[in-house]
Amino acid sequence: MKLSADHKAFEQRIGYKFRHPELLIRALTHGSVSSATRPDNQRLEFLGDRVLGLVMATALLEKDKTATEGQLAPRFNALVRKETCADVAREVDLGAVLRLGRSEMMSGGRRKQALLGDAMEAVIAAVYRDTGFEEAQAMILRLWGDRIHKVEDDARDPKTALQEWAQARGQKPPSYVELSRSGPDHAPVFTIQVRLASGETADATAGNKRQAEQDAARKLLGSLS
Template sequence: MKLGADITAFMDRLGHRFAKPELLLRALTHSSIGSATRPDNQRLEFLGDRVLGLTMAEALFFADRAASEGQLAPRFNALVRKETCADVARQIGLGDVLKLGRSEMMSGGRRKEALLGDAMESVIAAVYVDAGFEVAKALVLRLWGERIDQVEEDARDAKTALQEWAQARGLPPPGYETVKRDGPDHAPIFTIEVRLASGEAERATAGAKRQAEQAAARSLLTRLENAT
């Protein structure tokens, strides 16, 4: 199968040459452009979520043999959440090669967190089907890289941590407001602002309100902690 230069360059960034490149093309095909003759990536996304989950569960289990289930669970959630998958997708320029319908392209689909995260899981599944679990696991561990070593920091629940920060300084709990909602009903994009009574505020955008709230809280908490 002859591939375009953009797909070939993406495989270089991904670090895997597909024996069956049609798997990669399917992984890059969003449901907005899928058809009977052009299958979309939703089934691969389902599989990739499980491959990613097993890889991270195994990595965390063996990295800290003294950790309890209660300690491992938030670390796991931090590594497999949609925001993290989308961050890795941006790292390898996945958005540049996504196959999208016109409506998704017009609404900025190549930058949407939920869409990028789903596509990253689909690509992981494509590697798994193409070359097996060990190859897919090695690819995930390489792409996630330092995120795994730094997961203890990322695993904190940002909304809870920000509320504790405010209460320790005699402030009421932070307020969260939806300042913008974009995208179609089946794939909305939310921009959330978190604000403290003292005036500090940050905004974040994600494909779910909870994700956007967490991201906004994390960003504000990081700024506040760096300022002290």
């Protein structure tokens, strides 16, 4: 199987060239376009999640040799959560090569956090199946980059951190307001605004309210700091 020019460009972006191109094709194939002869990426996603977890657990243990399990757990969760996988996927423009059915494409599937996060995990598994753990580990550490070194900050829940920021300054807890909801019922998109009593605000859009609230809080924290 030969890869297209777009797939080869994606290989360059992730810094890995596949020996078995069919693994990459499968990793990028969403269930909405799969068939009996074109398997989707769900099984690879399952495996990739475990490979990512092992890499990050190992990296965290090596980074901080005195950290307790209670300190390591939130850091680990911050590095392997779907939002982080989707952020990495966006950085390497995975959405441009993701194979989707018409309905998913029409509903903005190439930008959906869940689809991007799942496909990123599938790509990790594809590399693992192609040449083994060491190559997969090297790619993960390269793509996650500074996230591992800055994970102490990222590990804090942004809504909790923003509430603590407000309370430390004698303010009421932040309020979250739904500005809009769009998209079909099976794939809604929410825009949420977080507001502080002192007047600062930030907006964020995501596929569910909780994530939009978290993203808005994170954005506002970034502007405050």
